[in-house]
Each structure stands twice: as structure tokens, then as C-alpha cells.
Amino acid sequence: MSTHIEDLLNEKIEKIKNQENVFDSGKVIKVKDYIIEATGLENVKYFEKVNIWEKGMGYVNQINENSVTIAIVKEYAPIVVGDIVNATGEPFKAIFAKQAIGRIVDIFGVDLLTGRAFDQFEYIDVENPTIPIMDRREVKRPMLTGIAGIDLIYPIGKGQRQLIIGDKKTGKTQIALDTIVNQGKQLANNENDIICIYIAVGKTKKEIKSIYNELLKRNALSYTLIVAATNDDKQPVVSLIPFVGLSIAEEYMKMKKDVIVVIDDLKKHADTYREISLVSNKTPGREAYPADIFYLHARLLEKGCQYKNGGSITILPIVETKGGDITDYISTNIISITDGQIVLSEKEFGKGNKPAINYGNSVSRLGGAVQKEDIKKLGATIRRKFLSYLETKEVYELANMDEMSPELRKKMQEGKQIQEALNQQKFSPLSNAEIIEKFEPLGD
């Protein structure tokens, strides 16, 4: 019998021996969901990684006079008051492996498809400092999605942040997937390498798997990485995942690559952050979100840019709305950060318009600046004609077609033709040349 106890003891001693870099230790005095408080840890640094003895891992989220608040990112067994907390002397970092391209990974360097960790990896900062204003360059190179309604009318440039916003089931993720798949065609002509990063923020495992399958089927995984925090991960992990995804993007950008990042989605991210803030007793503001919710998303999305070395990060954040309302607090916050938005509407979806873009509400702040000369002028003309048609249509809907002035009748007919030409099935990208060919006759 003694051997069993001996074994346990030896195992413990072995672990203590192997436990390197133990700096400081403390004791858990309070447990509140995934936020715990510990005493001791006098020398711990802000955002330092800490281990809860055999039970979990977290980072220092606040240092108080007599205690330290810790956000838990991993919990193997229930943490209770009295558990030992060990400091590590290192900031909390994410793990990233270069061979992860084509896989689904979490922030701990685990390949979620196999459950195994990558053998070659590096530690990366969860969040890098803001990219200085003077290190940015003008956004002017086109990032082609293959969707006529975007490339022609509301174009996106490399380094642009373009929001995709709409209700459930209006095709938001589809636009992002179309964009990723279309990059495969651009690889050959692009001056830089292209890397796509899809960041799943609190999505279900099923959703993530099906996105993986779509990309696999369309040969997009050779240049795409999926970074995921599933909805049953610890909330602090879900709140960190977009930052980690963008830290990875920055690595590639600094290697002079064009990175395209999809964040799916930021409304979920805002809600997660609200939850953590309220659990940590922060004062709630508008709609109970904490006051720094704008800052949170601003500093995240400010990582999108055309960098001075020629690399770039294009960000396509997704926001889910309710009842088609894009004027709620979180949506308008994000709209005010991004360089434009593609608005998808249930109404357009219902009419059978695909992609279901609401052209009246969509915006690209960069417009023609990111289009090649040949498509720029056509884009401006079509956009003006089409918007004018949509507005006129509303007023003259009940008017008698025969009594209309010839100009008005022509406008109505052309508008309808543009609408039809904009319809496009998923995963059937058009090149700029094809778009020009299709729309040129309507642009005169």
C-alpha cells in the first residue's frame, strides 16, 4: 500500500522539480465565475501569466493594494478558495505556429482538428502597441472580393477596414468566405504573398467546422488560417481571440505580406467584454456596456493599415444586428471606426437579391481611391445612377409609367438592369475585366 502514496509523493516532488521559473506565490481568496482574487503575489506584473496549482491558468487583470485580480483562461478542475497561485515572471502570451496555416488553432498553440500542440512554435504578444500614425501609408491598392456589388460600387482596398453588417442569415459570413476564396485567384498577380486569417469569436464548433469544410472544398486552406475561440471557451479567451488573431496578422504584415482578416463577429465580442466587465464590477454605461467599449474595438481595428514596408492588413469585421437596425450603440461605434460598411438586409434577401446588399446604407470611405483606373470611372457612374434610381423608385412607385418623362423612364429601366446585373451566386467570383464587360453598356 505504501507504494501508492510513495508514487503520489514522487510524482509531486518531480513536478516541483520540473516547475521552472516559479517566482512568487499566493492563495486564492475569492472565486467569481472566471475572475478570481488572490493574496500574496507581491511582485507580480500587470498582465503577467499565473498558474493555479494543477487547476488552471490565468493572467493578472488588476493589481490592488492587498490582492491581485486574475482572469482565468484555462480551468482543468474547479478552483476553490485556498488554492495556490504561482507567478511566472512572464507576460501572458499566445502561442503561434507557422505550420498552422490551413488548420484551426486556439490561442494556446493547439491544433483543434487533432487536439495536439504544434511542435514548432513561438510566443507572441496578445496585443502589440498601436501602429504609429507615421508608419502608415495611403490605402490605394484594390483588395478584390470578386463580388461586383463590392468591387465596382463599394470597393475595398488593401489596408482598409470594411464592416460587414446585417441580421442573422443575410449572408455576412458568405461575403467573407467569397473574399477569402477569391484571394486564391489573386495570388499569382499580387506583388506580395497573401495570407487570410479567419477569427471565430465565440462561434459554435459546428459553425467553425463547416467554415473549415467550405474553405477546404474550394482549395483556400493553403493560404488561410482559422483562429478560434468557441462559445464554450472561457470568456476571457473569447475576448482576447481577435487581438491574438491580429497579432498573428501583424507578424505576417511585417514580413511584407498582404493579410486579410475576418472577425466573426464583433457584436458577440462586445457582449463577451461586457460580461467580463460586469463580473469584474466595472461601472456600466450605455446599454450596460463599459465606457471603454469603443476604445476596445478602436484599438483592435486600428491594426488594419497599409504599412510602410509594403505589407498590409485588411480587416473585415462582421457585426450581427437585430431587426435590420444598424443604428444601435455597438453597430454605430464600429461603423464610426471602420472605413466603410457593407449593409446586408433581410428585405433584399427576401426579394431574392444576392448578395443581399442594401446599397443605400452601404458606404466606402475610400471609394475610387482603391480602384484601378479602368473600373473607377465606371464604378462612380453606376453607383450614382443606381442610388438615384433607388431613391426615385420609392417616390414614383405608384406613378403611371406611360406618363413619365422619357428621362425618368430611361432611368427606371436602367436602374432595374443594374439591379439584375448585380445579382451573383455565391462562390462565382468575377474579375475586374468581367465586371467591366458586364456593366459598361449600363454606364453610358
Place this chain on the structure above:
Amino acid sequence: MMKKVGKIIGISELNVKILMYDKDIKLKDILTCELDGDIYKFEVVEIEGEIAQAIPFGRVIGLKKGVELQKQEGGLQMEYSQKILGRVFDPFGNPIDEEEIESEKKKNVYERKLTLEEISINNEPLWTGIKALDFFAPLQKGFKMGLLGGAGVGKTVLIKELINNVYKKLKSNAVFIGVGERSREGKELYDEMKKDNLLDKMSMVFGQMGETPCSRSKAVYSGLTEAEYLRDEENQDVLVFIDNIYRFVQAKSEISTELKRIPIENGYPTTMASDISEVEERINSTGKGSITSFQAIYIPADDITDEAVQSITTHLDGQIVLDRKVAEKGLYPAINVFKSNSKAIDPEKVGEKHYNLVKETLRYLSRYEELEEIIAVLGIDELSEEDKMIFYRSRKLRNYFTQPLFVSENYTGIKGEMVDIKDTLKDVEDILTGEYDEVDEGNLLYRGKLNGKEKS
């Protein structure tokens, strides 16, 4: 070795607690410390007994308890000399355009307060060449003009157009203050100014949206100190562009929440109104020179009744409100004419003709709004002859007030135009009196002044 004045005893993302060794630390003092080669700076915002709370200039990752602090003499200072022109600063007075600055004179950013005696008001008109603005909300030198709008309806475009039209035309000194807005736009503005050799009369301060709330809130004070230098020491008429003053209040809210102060509605700080007054009262003209300011104001959640927005607008002499409903129709600048106004709309200031035309135009356009609802149910054919006339002329007026802007040439594909107020008045009068009744309404979209050619 500098004297140590205290040590850190608590840290959160946007706030540190400090145990003070002596009592000579006051609010707004700057404290600094160094750890592992990184320098951290803080501004004191609250003192209770021996404990002070301070907000960090930058990030606090890696900082720990027990680190001792020094005091930076003079508090937060800005360069106060000719050397600010052509330069770009962060809110803490450091040049960020990659060249050092050899300081001539520095000044604390909080010191200046104007007396009633100093303030002067003049009535000289200032035309912007933007039809809708000059017509509905004309400016005078020394005005505070607000440009209000929700997210993505064109505030920044309008600010840039004003820089283009007013700054370039007047060739007066200007200060651009970027508060909590996009770094990309800030950099592009700088690049454009530099390319066109227009930077020599301008100074810029940026505390953009990716920066800490401390940085964003200080940008306003630092920028205003520069404007005051140009007004008080160089006796200039100064233009101040602030994009975006709402972000100043927002940054203050973030700080106030971190200090666990009790908020008023929507999480705004209790001191919001006085914070706004403090900076707005500095934006004034004196006998030495004038400050004309253009302030973009973000409307959160498209709610114009928002407390912060209302507190700012009480300080304005005029406002242009940009409206999502107008933008949806593709009519830019997307101005809501009913909510836009100016103290200069007064027969004594702009003259009887201008005043009456504004009144008549607003009468037409408000009837048009009512008619739109009727038409949605009955169709146009059911309207009386008079209403039909109002309906068609109003649509033409509405289209006429769109304008090709210089800064959105890329977007519209049309060359920008400035329009003289005399032409605007004539065109509006012509449309109202039926001169353009036979012209298709589409021909009046994105035109500068009309020249009769639209009629063919």
C-alpha cells in the same frame, strides 16, 4: 538622482494608485517611472489622504507594485513658439513626424483662461463655397461651427472640404486637432497637406482612436494651446479644426469609469458639462486675433438628444446636421436642412434677400416632407396643382444642394467646385420662381452653380 515622490500600490488598465511620500503632489501633475527599460508616465487625477490616483499616458503591461515615481516639472507642456508650424505632435508635446524639435519656449496646456474683457466679437462673414452650408448655416469670423452626424454620414469629408476651401483660400494659420479618429485619415491629411505644400501654416496634434483615453482627452488642450499661441503671440486669425470633439467627452467617460465615479445617464461623467465648458471657453476671439473653429461632433447611436451632444451644441454659433436618411438617398453632403442653423441667419447679418430665401426654401421643403407621405399612399397624380408644383420644385432644390466636393473627387468621379453665395442665392431664387420647371430634376444633381445649360 531625482527625488522620489511616491510608489505604485495598485494597477489596472487605465489607472494606477500611488502612495505619496510628501504632500506637494497636486492634480494634473505628471509622474514618471522606469522599469525594465520602459518609461511610464501618468497624470494625477484624484488625491485622497496619502493615496493619489493617476491615469497612464500609454499601456501599463509589465508594470508592478512598489515602483517609485518622480515628478516632471511644469506638468503637461506644449511647444509655444513659431516652431509648431508645419509640425505634427502627440498630445504630450512630442513631435511625431520623425524630426526632433529644439524647443524655444514651452507652456503648460491648462493655464490659459480668457476674461470677459478680452473676448471680442466681430461680424465679418466667412464664406465656405459649400452651397448648403453658406445658405442654411452661414458663418462669421470667430464662429464655432459644429458638424454633427452619426457614424458614416460624412463628417470627416466635410471637415476636409472645409480645410480645402477655407484654409487654402484664406491662407491663415490653422491648427488641426485629431481626437479619437482614424489614424489612416490623419496620416492621409498630413500627406496631402505636405504634397501640396500647405503644411507651413498649419500645426497638427493627434490623439487617435487607438490611443489611451488619457492621450485622446489631452489632444484638445494641447491643440488649443497652439491655437492660443498663434492668436496671442502672432496676432493671427486662426482656424481650428477639431475632429472629433465628442471623442473628448468619450475619453473622459472612460477615465471617470476607471476611477469608479458615479456616472450620469449613458455612463457620461458627472463633470461632463464643466469639462466641455472648460475647453469651449478657450476657443474664442480676442482683440489680438480670432479663432474660428469647425468641430465635428459624433452622434452616438444616431441619437441627437444624447446628453454629450446637447452639452456641446449649447456652445455653438451654428451647426450643420448630417442625416443618415439623406445619405441613404445618395445626396451628399447629407445635410438635414431643418436641423442645421446659424446665428447669422438674421436679416441684419445676411440681408433681407438671403433671409427670405431661406425661409421660403424651408417652407417648400417641409411641405415636401408631408407630401412624400401622402404620395406613398395615393401617388403623385392625386395632388393639387399647387402641391405638385411645390413637390417638383422641392425635389429640384434638394438635388441642387448636393455638390461635387474637392475631397470626394475619388468617390463621385466629378471635379469639385466652390460656389459663390451670390450664385447660390440666384439659383435658389430661380428654382423657386419656376425658371427650372422644365428641367429634369436629375440634371441638378452634383452641379456647382447653374448656368442655364441644365435646361437643354
